Amino acid sequence: MIKAKIAVLVSGGGTNLQALIDAQNSGIIKSGEISLVISNKPDAYALTRAKNAGIDTLVIEKNNNAQKFESDIIKALEENGIDLIVLAGFMCILSERFTSRFANRILNVHPSLIPSFCGAGFYGLKVHEAALGYGVKVTGATVHFVNEIPDGGKIILQKAVEILDGDTPEVLQKRVMEQAEWKILPEATEMVAKQICEKR
Ligand code: GAR
Numbered sequence: 001m002i003k004a005k006i007a008v009l010v011s012g013g014g015t016n017l018q019a020l021i022d023a024q025n026s027g028i029i030k031s032g033e034i035s036l037v038i039s040n041k042p043d044a045y046a047l048t049r050a051k052n053a054g055i056d057t058l059v060i061e062k063n064n065n066a067q068k069f070e071s072d073i074i075k076a077l078e079e080n081g082i083d084l085i086v087l088a089g090f091m092c093i094l095s096e097r098f099t100s101r102f103a104n105r106i107l108n109v110h111p112s113l114i115p116s117f118c119g120a121g122f123y124g125l126k127v128h129e130a131a132l133g134y135g136v137k138v139t140g141a142t143v144h145f146v147n148e149i150p151d152g153g154k155i156i157l158q159k160a161v162e163i164l165d166g167d168t169p170e171v172l173q174k175r176v177m178e179q180a181e182w183k184i185l186p187e188a189t190e191m192v193a194k195q196i197c198e199k200r
């Protein structure tokens with residue numbers, strides 16, 4: 001079987017990228033292979049994680065030119081024959097021009113139970129601040145396909161996580177990552193990679 005070629009797009013620490021690398025090493029991801037990591041931030045620790053795993057990396061910065069930014073990413077994805085794009089802590093919203101080109105081929109992990117606490121402006125710790133501010137007792141994470149609506153594409157997997165008394169945004173973020181994101185992102189990636197392989 002020819003594995004699906006996966007590109008992971010990152011902006012920060014890359015713990016979700018690490019979960020994908022670990023899942024590939026342990027055989028949870030077996031229908032796909034991470035062959036490229038692209039960061040929009042040159043100092044993202046995710047780049048070090050990729051290099052440590054022997055994965056090719058690229059830095060593509062936005063520099064106030066969204067069209068060129070997206071064109072450069074598309075060029076890199078096409079040159080590398082990428083089948084599946086995983087947004088793992090990638091803090092940029094992609095235009096319809098980009099998302100429609102890769103329909104049902106882009107996954108994103110979001111740290112809440114969509115449709116709560118999602119959409120433009122809800123990213124990273126802000127999502128957990130909003131959940132705590134609202135006072136919900138259960139939150140979680142969602143993996144979904146990416147379309148032109150921020151966090152609006154079809155849901156693939158979700159997992160609920162309890163909120164405990166005294167949680168801070170940082171404590172909650174860590175629990176949501178450990179109990180939900182690092183599990184459902186590799187699982188969903190394998191599911192979609194398998195479907196891509198079966199369709200070939
Ligand atoms: C993760 O919690 C991810 O779900 C979130 O940013 C964090 C990145 O951490 N993404 C978003 O909020 C996207 N809207 P990581 O770099 O350690 O994977």
